[in-house]
Amino acid sequence: MTTPATSDVSADKIRNILRDGRLVVCVGPGGVGKTTTAAALGLRAAMAGKKTIVLTIDPAKRLANSLGLETLTNDPQQIDLEAAAQTAETEKYINGGDDDTEGGELWAMMLDSEQTFDDLIDRYAPDKGALESARQNNIYRLLGSALHGMQEYMALDKLHDLYTGGYFDLVILDTPPTKNALEFLETPSRAATFFDDRIIKWFLPNRDAGFFGRVFNPGSVVLKLISAVLGESFVNDLVEFFDTFHYLQEALQQRGEMIEFILRDPQTHFFVITSADPRRMKEAYYFHEKLDDLEQKADIFIINRVIPRFAAQDIAQLDDGKLDDLLTAHGIEDQEKVKVLRKHLESHYARLAKLALRDRDAIAGLATRVGDEALRLVPLLGEDVHNLGHLLKLSDFLTPLEPTAQP
Numbered sequence: 001m002t003t004p005a006t007s008d009v010s011a012d013k014i015r016n017i018l019r020d021g022r023l024v025v026c027v028g029p030g031g032v033g034k035t036t037t038a039a040a041l042g043l044r045a046a047m048a049g050k051k052t053i054v055l056t057i058d059p060a061k062r063l064a065n066s067l068g069l070e071t072l073t074n075d076p077q078q079i080d081l082e083a084a085a086q087t088a089e090t091e092k093y094i095n096g097g098d099d100d101t102e103g104g105e106l107w108a109m110m111l112d113s114e115q116t117f118d119d120l121i122d123r124y125a126p127d128k129g130a131l132e133s134a135r136q137n138n139i140y141r142l143l144g145s146a147l148h149g150m151q152e153y154m155a156l157d158k159l160h161d162l163y164t165g166g167y168f169d170l171v172i173l174d175t176p177p178t179k180n181a182l183e184f185l186e187t188p189s190r191a192a193t194f195f196d197d198r199i200i201k202w203f204l205p206n207r208d209a210g211f212f213g214r215v216f217n218p219g220s221v222v223l224k225l226i227s228a229v230l231g232e233s234f235v236n237d238l239v240e241f242f243d244t245f246h247y248l249q250e251a252l253q254q255r256g257e258m259i260e261f262i263l264r265d266p267q268t269h270f271f272v273i274t275s276a277d278p279r280r281m282k283e284a285y286y287f288h289e290k291l292d293d294l295e296q297k298a299d300i301f302i303i304n305r306v307i308p309r310f311a312a313q314d315i316a317q318l319d320d321g322k323l324d325d326l327l328t329a330h331g332i333e334d335q336e337k338v339k340v341l342r343k344h345l346e347s348h349y350a351r352l353a354k355l356a357l358r359d360r361d362a363i364a365g366l367a368t369r370v371g372d373e374a375l376r377l378v379p380l381l382g383e384d385v386h387n388l389g390h391l392l393k394l395s396d397f398l399t400p401l402e403p404t405a406q407p
Contacts, residue, residue, distance in 0.1 A: 030177035
């Protein structure tokens with residue numbers, strides 16, 4: 001079976017995007033190394049001299065772990081790039097190769113939607129009285145922590161600030177798995193109507209002299225009925241909430257329109273991250289089609305954990321004495337143990353060879369749909385990524401400093 005030619009074209013494409021882009025959105029299925037890949041892309045961009053920030057919407061600590069940190073917060077945290085240069089093996093990434101690290105910085109943060117909502121209210125509250133009233137409102141506290149879609153709204157707000165703040169050259173956004181990521185991409189068009197005037201007028205009797213104003217006056221039978229069902233305190237909180245937060249309508253509309261512009265800007269790029277598992281590949285292609293429906297496009301498909309090809313001669317080497325020498329070197333000389341280990345290894349090799357063929361079929365199928373030049377393959381690595389040294393090695397498979405054979 002032939003392998004898609006991805007070694008040069010896709011690496012150059014990723015390198016050019018990291019050099020010239022302003023926003024890279026990493027999307028795809030869950031559990032395929034998306035967050036780690038986003039971190040590796042950010043690290044490579046920083047090594048190329050760009051002030052880069054990686055923002056994750058996922059509340060899990062994968063981004064912090066991949067950077068060797070205990071935790072990340074809602075505030076940008078700078079990563080010490082020199083900390084990776086602790087061995088001769090990793091020094092080449094910091095001080096060698098073709099990358100120009102001068103001026104490059106790597107920052108990271110994890111979205112806290114409640115804190116971002118608080119910050120948004122702090123920014124737009126017309127006065128301290130309105131701010132204090134907002135913080136004491138029960139509906140506000142519920143909205144900030146439990147409303148469906150709030151995470152996506154606040155991610156947009158944070159993305160807006162990072163993108164327009166003027167400090168960072170490149171923002172890399174790590175999104176949740178496919179379904180939530182699609183909701184995120186659809187959120188800008190909903191942000192403009194987050195506090196729709198039609199909804200506000202239902203609860204603000206003094207703002208409409210028409211029918212709704214007459215129905216929802218303080219002595220309204222409808223208002224009394226809602227109070228009886230949901231409780232008077234709930235209705236009071238709701239009326240107060242809309243009265244307090246109507247000033248956000250214009251701000252959210254403007255920010256929603258700006259995010260729409262950002263997501264459609266030519267300097268915004270979408271990377272679909274997946275594994276070679278056929279089920280994950282199917283989901284990745286589904287995302288590709290959904291992006292097309294949203295008038296977006298996937299620039300690159302990064303396929304993680306690709307099992308290397310196993311030729312017949314690889315398995316045959318188990319019988320030419322090399323395995324016996326290897327086991328002897330590790331102090332295993334008992335022939336019965338050697339026989340058992342040989343059987344296990346033969347079975348393991350055969351299983352990997354079968355999975356490798358499965359991966360190649362899935363990769364070839366995706367290549368026929370999106371083109372070879374859009375694929376970048378990353379091999380199954382022998383260790384988890386939990387520090388900058390590991391992350392640097394991973395980044396070398398994405399945009400190698402030196403020619404790296406594809407798996």
